[in-house]
Amino acid sequence: TDGYYIMLIVDDCPKDMTQKRSNPLGIDVGIKTYATISNGERCLKVPNPNKTNRNIKKAERKIIALQRVISGKVEKNKRKGGTATDIYQSKNIQKLWVRVRKYMTQLRNIRRDFIKKLCHMLVVKAKPRYITIEDLGTEDMLKQAGHKLADRLQKCNLYYFRTHLTWKCKQYGIELRIADRMFASSKTCSGCGHKKSKLGLRTRTYVCKHCGLTLDRDKNAAINLLRTEKYTLAY
Secondary structure, eight states: OOOOOOOOOOOOOOOOTTTTBBOEEEEOOOOEEEEEESSSOEEEEEEOOHHHHHHHHHHHHHHHHHHHHHHHHHHHHHOOOOOOHHSSSHHHHHHHHHHHHHHHHHHHHHHHHHHHHHHIIIITOBSEEEEEEEEOOOHHHHHSSSHHHHHHHHTHHHHHHHHHHHHHHHHTOOOEEEEETTTTTTBBBBOOOOOOOOOOTOOOOEEOOTTOOHHHHHHHHHHHHHOOOOEEEOO
């Protein structure tokens, strides 16, 4: 994409591992709200940039428009005849593909920048004793999801989030706990511990029939992740 990349290597001072730590964090990630963070006292919701960032929406519209132009030129070349190179790799089409790849690179950089800033906030600024997240299993989620849901999951880049958060926690000496994959954080009541048999994706409010707790679904899951005792360490 005619881009230039600069790598800076910084000889940094060793991190002070004896610094005071704050309350631990439980993080529930999703599609509608990217991350719901709980420290046991209050919850913070981080919106999904794919829904709020104007630059992402603009780049996606540009990509769709350019792909339509390319498709039209390919059909026109087919009617003219010629080799496969003449049809699919003409100079005009190649120029358009360069523009498409530039917008795709821009999208990737925006999404990764968001994740890096989020991890910096969770680890460096918050300085928690430990962080607990779900064992996402993104490959299984993509296989089970429909076409539209799978596309939204891929745009969230959840695997990159976990990878970067793991590296950041290791760098600053913070324990990263991965909750057991079978742990039903969304279906379990954070008040009394009762587990529901079913909870649809469209149900955004958790209502417990046993203790009467009424709470946002994501907040309930984040609290359960914070308290869970079934976990493995990320490193």
